[in-house]
Amino acid sequence: MLHNDSGEETAHESAGDRAGGHPRVTLRRITAQDEAEFLELVRASIDLHHPWMSLPTTSEEFRAYLARFDDPRSAEGLLVCVRQTGEIAGNINSNSIIRGRFQCGSLGYAAFAPTAGQGYMSEGLGLVLRHAFQELRLHRLEANVQPGNHASRRLLERHGFRREGYSPEMLFIDGAWRDHERWAITSTMMGIVPDSPHPTLPAR
Template sequence: MFQPPFLRRDLPTLKGGRVSLRMPAHSDYRQWAALREESRDFLVPWEPAWSADELSRQAFRQRLRRYRDEYDRGTGLTFFVFLQETEALAGGLSLSNIRRGVAQTATIGYWMGAPHAGQGLMLDALKLVIPFAFGRLSLHRLEAACIPENQRSVRLLEKAGFRREGLARSYLKINGAWQDHVLYALVAGEHQMETGRG
């Protein structure tokens, strides 16, 4: 269950065979800025428009404040994805718009640095986050959306067990333009069935 801040002792850290996930810290700034700059051309087509100060230390501090605020309110949780062997930053993954009550749902989003793409690392990260979301956070449903042309993302979600539910027209403003998105979802029962087959 997502507990109030005063009941939580530790920030969550998830560890797998090749990757580990933890919440971003101020000490991650240099590595984050370098990886994002190196990956700019790779990421820009699939993300909201970058601001003029996108990679500044001040913008990073503001991100951290927002991440911590969302965590404290129980509405979101952002992880950085690190390589287990070298502790190098590879990407990021978030559970956002966490809704309780009758929904018990979150939206999952992610980005991978260009040097680390195509190696199955984000799939490894999802395999850590999905049971965490359905287990520790007691969520029932995870939702994700991607631009139809983003075949890397489509393949990733389908490999992770997400099912396509439809097309949302003009869904999100990406790289300065409103884009259609394919909607995917995974529910707890389906996840347990997929795990049982493994």
Template sequence: MTESKLRVCIRKPTMEDCQELHSLIFRSKQFHFPWVIHAESSEHECKKYINRCQNNDVEGLVVCHLDTSKIIGVVNLSQIFYGNFQNAYLSYYVDVDFAGQALMSEGVHLVIDYAFNTLKLHRVEANIQPENKRSINLVKRLGFRKEGFSQRYLKINGEWRDHERWALTVENW
């Protein structure tokens, strides 16, 4: 992916983004169901999320359209470990109005590049529900490999859900 063809950029969220993030989540709630739990669905929760992004073990980034600066999605690197592990867990979601345009593929690509080149991580892992084909296709396009299956891995919307474990290492990036 060359720089001249990019349609998005990434940046850290600010408190001024809360209303736009809240609107994105509200508008996209049905689209994301049942894959995503939106912790930042209220203004108070959004502020807590942005504060949490200041911690050393979380990198929350918004994906913005270059033409309009509008936030079109969110990508998180969480539970970042350094030392001998150098790993993070990847999660992301797109604004329903921008779904299917490959903008999140560009945004996640930028975040993976950031994870490996700026944060100096060795590995990024994404745990995805098997039925979430769009998300699985996104990580496949970026070179992630399926490593395994975790039964009842994560509680989402009150139910323990199975997940596939996908990962990418810096050597394969």
């Protein structure tokens, strides 16, 4: 279930909510109002993120980062927030969404140091998967992980992602082209069938 800027729940329910579950986190879309908290958390998490990722650390970088999600048809930036406090625990993005016969997006995610290690990102990823497969009606989500990023690999394994391959020098991160493992999960693997297919999916 996504929340709007005021914190009120939207009309969309996650599978966990319908089943009577009460997750410790909620999801909401990132906005310009999140700049100060987001940048503070990124700066507090530099040691946690290095060398696996590089997130915005200045206002200019944050605005450019936010602009990536101007068109929700191609990318969606979500924040994982602690339900009790509203504190941002991490972010999970669905990037490079392609429709038609592919119906696929690429995940990017990061935990923030103040709340890392408490399981919030795992709960958040579970909600994101249900949102992507039920509401966005995607069929497949991919995630690319550097081989040494064991925490990220464990997160994906916990949610049933399968390792599909290895790509040398795949992404430019921290000043160099880094090798990545390719992981993916489909709606079929999770047993999620949307009420109707996305309108861009061909009939045959």
